[in-house]
Amino acid sequence: MDMTIDAPIDAAPPRAPVASPIASLLTAPILPMLLRLAIPNMIAMVGSTLVAIAETSYIGRLGTIPLAAIALVFPFAMLTQMMSAGAMGGGVSSAISRALGAGDRDRAATLALHAAIIGLCGGLFFTVTMLVFGRSFFTLLGGRERVLEEACGYSQVLFSGAVAIWLVNTLASVIRGTGDMRLPSMTLIGASVLQIALGGTLGLGLFGVKQFGMPGVAAGQLIAFTCAAVFFLWYLLSGRSRLPLDFRAFYFERAMFLDILKVGAVACLSPLQTVLTILIFTRILATFGTEMLAGYGIGSRLEFLLIPITFAFGIASVPMVGMAIGAGQVKRARRVAWTAAAASALTVGLIGLVIALDPALWASLFTADPGVTAAAHSYFHWAGPAFAFFGMGVSLYFSSQGAARVGGPVLASTARLLIVAIGGGVLMMAQAPAWTLFALVGGAMVVFGLSTAVSVAFARWGK
Structure with a gap:
C-alpha cells in the first residue's frame, strides 16, 4: 500500500466533456447526489433481506432438518452474492466509471463486455466447485445423514445456476458504473418478488403444484435470477442504457481484464x-x-x-x-x-x-x-x-x-x-x-x- 499523500491533481488539463446525466456526477452537490443514488440501492437490499426472511419461513415449514441444512449452505450462498455484487461488482463499476469520467465511452463499453466474460467465468467456477466439493464442505461443517442430503439437494439446484447470479450482479454493476442506480434496483426488486413467489410455490407445493421441498426453494432463486440476467442483457444490447453495447465491435484486450481484476480480484x-x-x-x-x-x-x-x-x-x-x-x-x-x-x-x-x-x-x-x-x-x-x-x-x-x-x-x-x-x-x-x-x-x-x-x-x- 502506497502511504504517500496525493499531489494536487485537480489542476490537471481539462478532459473531454462527458454527456449528461453522467456529467452531473462530476458537478452536482455531493450529499444530495449520494442520497439520490443510495436510496434505490437501499430499497433493493431490503428486498433481498425480505427474500431471506421468506425463504427461512418456507424452509421452517418443511421441518427442523431442512432448517439445519440451510445453515450449512448459507455461508457459501452469501459468499457467492458478496463476491459477485460487492467485490468483483465494485471492480466493474470502478473501471467503467473511471473510463466515463475520462470521457472515453468506447473504453467503457469494451470494459462492460469484458466484465460480462468475467461474470460468466466466476459463475462457472462456483458451479463446478460446489457441485464437485459441496458435499465435502458440508460434511466438514458437521452435516450428517438427512441434514447432509437436504443441504446437497438445495446446493445442487442453487449452484447449477451460479452463472445467472454472477451475470445479474455483474451486469447490474455495469449499469451502476454509469451512475444509474434505479434500473438495477428495480430489476432486483422484481427478481426478489419472483423468487419469493416461486420459492414458496415450488418448495411448499402451493396452488396444486407438486411439492419439491428444498430443491424447489432453490429453484425459485435460479429462475428469478435467470430472468433478471436475460433482462439486463436485453437492456444493455437494446441501446436503451447510458452505455449501449455492441458485440460486433468487441475485441479481447488483456488490459481491460486487468483494469477490472486489479480491483475486483483483490476485493x-x-x-x-x-x-x-x-x-x-x-x-x-x-x-x-x-x-x-x-x-x-x-x-x-x-x-x-x-x-x-x-x-x-x-x-x-x-x-x-x-x-x-x-x-x-x-x-x-x-x-x-x-x-x-x-x-x-x-x-x-x-x-x-x-x-x-x-x-x-x-x-x-x-x-x-x-x-x-x-x-x-x-x-x-x-x-x-x-x-x-x-x-x-x-x-x-x-x-x-x-x-x-x-x-x-x-x-x-x-x-x-x-x-x-x-x-x-x-x-x-x-x-x-x-x-x-x-x-x-x-x-x-x-x-x-x-x-x-x-x-x-x-x-x-x-x-
Missing part, C-alpha cells in the same frame, strides 16, 4: 475473510452453549439487516469516486468517500447505540427465553456501539474500489479476521466469560473501521 478477499470470521466465531461461541449461540444469532441478524445501509452508501459512492478520479478531480473523489462514510457511520451507529442502550427493542422480537435474552443483551451492550465503525469501514471499502486503491481496506478486513480468530482462541482456552468474546467482536469492528479510514487517508489516489 474478493474481503468477503472471503468476512465469511471466515463468521464461521470461526460461530464455532468458538458454540463451545459456550446453545443459549449463547442463539443470543449471538439474534445479534448477527440485526447486523445482516444493517448491511443494506452500508452497502447502499458504499456502492453509490463507487461511480461518483470513479468518475472524479477519471476526470482528475481527486479532491472531489475524497470528499465523496468521506461523505459516504460519515452518512453510513451516522445511520448505522445511531441504530447500534439505541439497541446497545435498550437491547430488548430487538431481542424481544425473537425470544422470551431468559438465557437467550441475556446473551443477546450482552452482545448488543458490547458490539452495538462499534456498529458505526463497521459502517464507516464498509463504505470506505467501496469508495476505495472506485479509486482502484482497495489494498488498504482488504488488509483492514484481514486484521479483523485475525483479531477474532486469534483473540477468540485465546479467550476460549482461558475459559473467559462469553461477554469477553462479544467485546472482542466490537473491538474488531473498531479496528476494521479505523484501519480502513487510515488506509484511505494516506493512500495515493489518482494517476
Whole structure:
C-alpha cells in the first residue's frame, strides 16, 4: 500500500466533456447526489433481506432438518452474492466509471463486455466447485445423514445456476458504473418478488403444484435470477442504457481484464475473510452453549439487516469516486468517500447505540427465553456501539474500489479476521466469560473501521 499523500491533481488539463446525466456526477452537490443514488440501492437490499426472511419461513415449514441444512449452505450462498455484487461488482463499476469520467465511452463499453466474460467465468467456477466439493464442505461443517442430503439437494439446484447470479450482479454493476442506480434496483426488486413467489410455490407445493421441498426453494432463486440476467442483457444490447453495447465491435484486450481484476480480484478477499470470521466465531461461541449461540444469532441478524445501509452508501459512492478520479478531480473523489462514510457511520451507529442502550427493542422480537435474552443483551451492550465503525469501514471499502486503491481496506478486513480468530482462541482456552468474546467482536469492528479510514487517508489516489 502506497502511504504517500496525493499531489494536487485537480489542476490537471481539462478532459473531454462527458454527456449528461453522467456529467452531473462530476458537478452536482455531493450529499444530495449520494442520497439520490443510495436510496434505490437501499430499497433493493431490503428486498433481498425480505427474500431471506421468506425463504427461512418456507424452509421452517418443511421441518427442523431442512432448517439445519440451510445453515450449512448459507455461508457459501452469501459468499457467492458478496463476491459477485460487492467485490468483483465494485471492480466493474470502478473501471467503467473511471473510463466515463475520462470521457472515453468506447473504453467503457469494451470494459462492460469484458466484465460480462468475467461474470460468466466466476459463475462457472462456483458451479463446478460446489457441485464437485459441496458435499465435502458440508460434511466438514458437521452435516450428517438427512441434514447432509437436504443441504446437497438445495446446493445442487442453487449452484447449477451460479452463472445467472454472477451475470445479474455483474451486469447490474455495469449499469451502476454509469451512475444509474434505479434500473438495477428495480430489476432486483422484481427478481426478489419472483423468487419469493416461486420459492414458496415450488418448495411448499402451493396452488396444486407438486411439492419439491428444498430443491424447489432453490429453484425459485435460479429462475428469478435467470430472468433478471436475460433482462439486463436485453437492456444493455437494446441501446436503451447510458452505455449501449455492441458485440460486433468487441475485441479481447488483456488490459481491460486487468483494469477490472486489479480491483475486483483483490476485493474478493474481503468477503472471503468476512465469511471466515463468521464461521470461526460461530464455532468458538458454540463451545459456550446453545443459549449463547442463539443470543449471538439474534445479534448477527440485526447486523445482516444493517448491511443494506452500508452497502447502499458504499456502492453509490463507487461511480461518483470513479468518475472524479477519471476526470482528475481527486479532491472531489475524497470528499465523496468521506461523505459516504460519515452518512453510513451516522445511520448505522445511531441504530447500534439505541439497541446497545435498550437491547430488548430487538431481542424481544425473537425470544422470551431468559438465557437467550441475556446473551443477546450482552452482545448488543458490547458490539452495538462499534456498529458505526463497521459502517464507516464498509463504505470506505467501496469508495476505495472506485479509486482502484482497495489494498488498504482488504488488509483492514484481514486484521479483523485475525483479531477474532486469534483473540477468540485465546479467550476460549482461558475459559473467559462469553461477554469477553462479544467485546472482542466490537473491538474488531473498531479496528476494521479505523484501519480502513487510515488506509484511505494516506493512500495515493489518482494517476
